[in-house]
Amino acid sequence: MRKAPVDGTQVKRFGDPQMEVMMGRLLQVGVLLASAVVLIGGVLYLHAQHGSAPNYRSFSSEPAKLRQLRDMGHGLASGDPATIIQLGVLLLIATPVARVAFALVAFAIERDKLYVAVSLTVLAVLLLSFFRSQ
Amino acid sequence: MTALLFTLLLFAGSLAAGLLGALTGLGGGVVLVPLLTLVFHVDIRYAIGASLVSVIATSSGAAAAYVREGYSSVRIGMLLEIATTIGAVFGAFLATRIHTQVLAIIFGLVLIYSAYLSWQQARHPVPDLRKGSPWSSKLKLSGQYPGPDGKPQKYEVENIPGGATMMFGAGTLSGLLGIGSGAVKVLAMDRVMKVPFKVSTTTSNFMIGVTAAASAGIYLHRGFIDPGLAFPVMLGVLCGSLVGARYLVKANVSLLRNIFTWVILALGVEMIANGAMNKL
Numbered sequence: 154m155r156k157a158p159v160d161g162t163q164v165k166r167f168g169d170p171q172m173e174v175m176m177g178r179l180l181q182v183g184v185l186l187a188s189a190v191v192l193i194g195g196v197l198y199l200h201a202q203h204g205s206a207p208n209y210r211s212f213s214s215e216p217a218k219l220r221q222l223r224d225m226g227h228g229l230a231s232g233d234p235a236t237i238i239q240l241g242v243l244l245l246i247a248t249p250v251a252r253v254a255f256a257l258v259a260f261a262i263e264r265d266k267l268y269v270a271v272s273l274t275v276l277a278v279l280l281l282s283f284f285r286s287q
Numbered sequence: 288m289t290a291l292l293f294t295l296l297l298f299a300g301s302l303a304a305g306l307l308g309a310l311t312g313l314g315g316g317v318v319l320v321p322l323l324t325l326v327f328h329v330d331i332r333y334a335i336g337a338s339l340v341s342v343i344a345t346s347s348g349a350a351a352a353y354v355r356e357g358y359s360s361v362r363i364g365m366l367l368e369i370a371t372t373i374g375a376v377f378g379a380f381l382a383t384r385i386h387t388q389v390l391a392i393i394f395g396l397v398l399i400y401s402a403y404l405s406w407q408q409a410r411h412p413v414p415d416l417r418k419g420s421p422w423s424s425k426l427k428l429s430g431q432y433p434g435p436d437g438k439p440q441k442y443e444v445e446n447i448p449g450g451a452t453m454m455f456g457a458g459t460l461s462g463l464l465g466i467g468s469g470a471v472k473v474l475a476m477d478r479v480m481k482v483p484f485k486v487s488t489t490t491s492n493f494m495i496g497v498t499a500a501a502s503a504g505i506y507l508h509r510g511f512i513d514p515g516l517a518f519p520v521m522l523g524v525l526c527g528s529l530v531g532a533r534y535l536v537k538a539n540v541s542l543l544r545n546i547f548t549w550v551i552l553a554l555g556v557e558m559i560a561n562g563a564m565n566k567l
Contacts, residue, residue, distance in 0.1 A: 172304065199291055
């Protein structure tokens with residue numbers, strides 16, 4: 154079965170250059186959004202932190218509210234500044250992942266099966282590494 | 288030291304690292320971890336966590352500028368990202384198990400190697416146009432880029448397995464040390480696969496962010512990413528790299544690169560010495 158064109162006008166083919174421009178924008182928006190959240194969290198964090206800087210000389214991991222998705226929800230609900238910074242970090246980590254997801258869709262529109270499979274593999278590695286560790 | 292002063296100093300240091308990293312094309316990550324551990328006395332695990340976050344920010348922040356130039360290849364990048372992301376997961380897995388002394392020594396060795404690469408890159412060979420492997424077109428990796436005369440210049444790639452193997456190594460280093468390992472990525476494309484230099488560097492920039500994202504989730508869960516450090520470091524490096532990229536054309540790059548090469552070499556030796564004497 155063949156699909157009829159939507160209208161008679163010449164539709165510009167969705168190619169790699171347009172795809173790259175849109176992906177560049179996507180990354181820019183993601184990093185701006187993440188930076189804004191980190192900045193807000195950071196200012197609140199400094200405001201709440203009186204006295205001396207924490208000791209980073211010895212490693213003692215982070216509390217669960219700063220490491221695990223389900224506990225971050227509680228931290229955010231109570232407006233904890235450190236958790237807001239971590240939310241910004243999460244947004245930042247999600248930015249390149251969104252780029253891969255976008256490329257996957259773009260390759261699907263181009264009906265490029267090979268690169269749909271390639272993007273799916275990369276996306277799977279990214280998502281597995283994130284959620285398996287959670 | 289008060290928290291505010293500590294944060295401001297950290298921001299200033301990260302700004303300088305991002306600025307130098309962009310101006311020399313070596314990235315901010317390689318000086319950031321030594322800066323945090325040797326100057327600010329931060330545990331190396333917190334240092335690589337903060338550094339990895341800044342690496343994602345720089346890569347994504349520079350993306351729009353790189354896209355405009357029209358050199359990067361989304362297909363070469365995506366195909367090789369299979370290798371870099373798997374490498375990054377492996378590297379992050381290693382980072383949570385290796386002793387910090389060993390981490391510091393490996394970091395020092397990577398710094399010394401980066402200095403060597405940077406010194407070598409000053410003598411960049413003229414690219415030769417040649418026929419790539421038959422897989423270049425089968426995998427749709429052949430492409431074109433704007434040449435010096437404005438006309439599109441075609442290219443093909445070769446030795447894809449060799450490039451992918453090296454990319455796995457680049458991913459492992461990135462996940463292990465919290466760096467972008469852009470130099471190794473460029474080497475894999477430019478030297479091994481014979482991808483044109485400009486295409487290699489811009490494509491590498493995109494790959495750095497995706498690669499780092501693969502290990503960042505593991506770092507976060509392991510508690511390597513501290514908000515008090517991530518905040519000034521991420522914003523500092525990002526601002527520095529954006530300003531650096533803007534003034535790239537005006538700066539005396541070769542002098543800067545020479546200075547930076549020596550700084551990296553010195554930091555590498557100091558990281559190894561501190562790691563060996565367990566002073567970090």
